[in-house]
Amino acid sequence: MAHILIIDDSPTDVKIFSGALERAGHKVTAVGTAEAGIAAAQKVKPDLVLMDVIMPGMNGFQATRSLTKDPQTSAIPVVIVTTKNMETDRMWGMRQGAKEVLVKPVSEKDLVANVAKHLSAQA
Numbered sequence: 001m002a003h004i005l006i007i008d009d010s011p012t013d014v015k016i017f018s019g020a021l022e023r024a025g026h027k028v029t030a031v032g033t034a035e036a037g038i039a040a041a042q043k044v045k046p047d048l049v050l051m052d053v054i055m056p057g058m059n060g061f062q063a064t065r066s067l068t069k070d071p072q073t074s075a076i077p078v079v080i081v082t083t084k085n086m087e088t089d090r091m092w093g094m095r096q097g098a099k100e101v102l103v104k105p106v107s108e109k110d111l112v113a114n115v116a117k118h119l120s121a122q123a
Helices: 011-023 034-044 060-069 087-095 108-122
Strands: 003-007 027-031 048-051 078-082 100-103
Touching: 003 011, 003 034, 011 027, 011 108, 027 034, 034 048, 034 060, 048 060, 048 108, 060 078, 060 087, 078 087, 078 108, 087 100, 100 108
Parallel strands: 003 027, 003 048, 048 078, 078 100
Antiparallel strands: none
């Protein structure tokens, strides 16, 4: 069982992602802002972060860069899950340090498979 941190300001998406991950046997913590997500990642040291991009205040690209550059959190894989589906968005997310960029809506099967892939890659 892995501990997954969801950073997303959409209660609907959080509910969908949490349900899928919990059914797959993972523990889930969710926060609604990038700033709270960075603090939570530093505190709880999750096994993986699911990051939204469009949020009030700091956006998910900035938060991803912050997490991947910080020695305390740089080993935690970040998977961006966003409605932004342009190739430039995907490339920018990867340049910020994300391991993957998934486009919403993402199926439960794809979400769980991607999480599993990145958890096994760090093991």
